[in-house]
Amino acid sequence: MSDTAPTTDHRALRFLTAGSVDDGKSTLIGRLLYDSRAILADQLENLEQRAAGEAIDLSLLTDGLEAEREQGITIDVAYRYFATRRRKFIIADAPGHEQYTRNMVTAAAGSDAAVVLVDITKLDWRRPPVALLPQTRRHALLAHLLRVPSIVFAVNKLDAVGDDAGAAYAAVEQALRAFAQEAGIAVAAVVPVSALRGDNVTRRLDAAWYDGPSLLELLEHLPTTQERTDGALLQPVQYVTRDEAEDGDAGIKGSGHQARVFWGRIAHGTVQIGQAVQVFPSGQGAVVAGLRRAGREVDSAQAGESAGIVLDRQLDISRGDWIASPASLGVHPRFSATLCWLDTEPAVPGRKYWVRHGHRWVQARIAQIRHRLDIHTLVPAEAESLQVNDIGEVVIELQQPLPLEAYADNRVAGAMILVDAASNRTSGALLVRAPADPA
Structure with missing residues (x-):
């Protein structure tokens, strides 16, 4: 991806950070929040008081549970928000310990991107091929299986290897790309960072061996999950309401009865008035007589939007059913x-x-x-x-x-x-x- 490419997707990017224990996930998020000035004044003052003249521990910005602060690990998924001039972000800090893999699955399910951290100090990069940690492989595989669209590997703690940073990064990058190719994972990028020192997190790394974007620049250009608007309609029914029938509702015009409205978020496709649909699992057919969106009547709605569908027939439909194009399921x-x-x-x-x-x-x-x-x-x-x-x-x-x-x-x-x-x-x-x- 070109770091000079214009941003075409302005929607907030939901991304998770994952990796093994102590890879620096919480510190990385803290660095993003700190450098983007997304920290409240009282939070910053509290961190400075705790530091007592030493370097601020940025991981404390996300490790919110008392047990997390005591053990120095992330247990629950912590969500944080920040914005740059280009984009808004929602971050999910997923636990690294194998015991809490289920929390990582929860965070990945709704994410547009995954940043998998790799602690270079835990790898024997001097002896290729570099053996990756099990949790690095597991988290990348889970993100891939859960269809997270963009997977980024961030090679962290390069400050700890000093002058050998370039060679160390090259060896680890080669191992990551070899693993990804073997697993069928499409990698958006592999970037070197130092979350502790701030290298290549929000500002580009000044090094002869790397001329790519910073992590933040990369995130600003990643696409969000795009629902499929073409093809067959699919909408799960989340809840059912009753509205007074409107004159525009075909098939029930002037009936005076309360129209049943089937609400849900359209998974894919589009829906419009007059369209034939089929209800699953019953298999019964009907025609769309009316549509509601955000408290008003509309002629059509598409994937990603929450809509209320009114049908021209009284069918037995309840929460848990699906409304779809005929014979599409x-x-x-x-x-x-x-x-x-x-x-x-x-x-x-x-x-x-x-x-x-x-x-x-x-x-x-x-x-x-x-x-x-x-x-x-x-x-x-x-x-x-x-x-x-x-x-x-x-x-x-x-x-x-x-x-x-x-x-x-x-x-x-x-x-x-x-x-x-x-x-x-x-x-x-x-x-x-x-x-x-x-x-």
């Missing part, structure tokens, strides 16, 4: 999926769970564990169960068929969470691979 009782396991209790075939798909809850069971992904070799390995933080491919059987799409095609209709029926713990994240799977 398939309803399936069994499917294959990538499973990111987050529970301390292992995933085993035959055990029953609750699945949440969109806004609908359905009972399900793991019918088969096909394999577990070895994050070190990226080779599928045989497995009879999945342990906490494992990633594997499974087959799921549903008590009721659901309208599904592959997660690679749509993050809304292809994503689910798996909840333990006994403990109500969120046990896993499901990403649909193939909507229909043969028995």
Whole structure:
């Protein structure tokens, strides 16, 4: 990406920082907030008092929980906001410890970009090929599986290697790009930084061996997630209201009854008055008689917008149903999926769970564990169960068929969470691979 390219996407960029423990994630975010002057005066005064004349500990700006400050690690996902003249940003500081990988999955699900930090002091960069840390590989894989559009590797703590910074960065960059190519990850950039000293974070690095943009410059030019506005309509029904029918609502003109409005955020496609639609999972058809958006009537709405759809027929539709273009979805009782396991209790075939798909809850069971992904070799390995933080491919059987799409095609209709029926713990994240799977 050219650092001189104009910014074409002015929407706020949601990005997460991830990596291994003590890679400097909280310090990096603190540096971004500090250099962009997004710190309140009383916060800055408190940090200066704590420092007592020493360098300010910028990680304290994000480690907000008492347990985090005591242990010096990030536990929960911390969200922070800042802006430059070019753009607004929403940052999610994800935990680095393997125990809290589930928090990182939560942060990645709605992010436009992921900044994976790599602590160069933990790597033996003098002996190529450089072996990356397991958490670096795991977090990059999770961001890729969760379809985070832009993945950036930030090689941190270059100040600690002194005059060898150029050679160290080159060796680590080569290892990162080799891993990404093997895993099928499209890398937006690999940038060198020193979060502690501020090198190449908000201002470009003055070094003969690097002539690319600073991290902030790169973030200012990354695209946000663009919902697909072409093709078939897909809208999950989040809630149902009743409005007094308007004269413009085709098919119910002058009826005087209260029109039912089906609200939700359009996942992909567009909708307009007069358009034929189909309701899933029932399969019933209807025509769009009216549309509501932001408290007013409109003629059309598109992906990314929240809209209320009025139909020309009275159908049995409730929260959890889907409104889509006719014959655009398939309803399936069994499917294959990538499973990111987050529970301390292992995933085993035959055990029953609750699945949440969109806004609908359905009972399900793991019918088969096909394999577990070895994050070190990226080779599928045989497995009879999945342990906490494992990633594997499974087959799921549903008590009721659901309208599904592959997660690679749509993050809304292809994503689910798996909840333990006994403990109500969120046990896993499901990403649909193939909507229909043969028995």
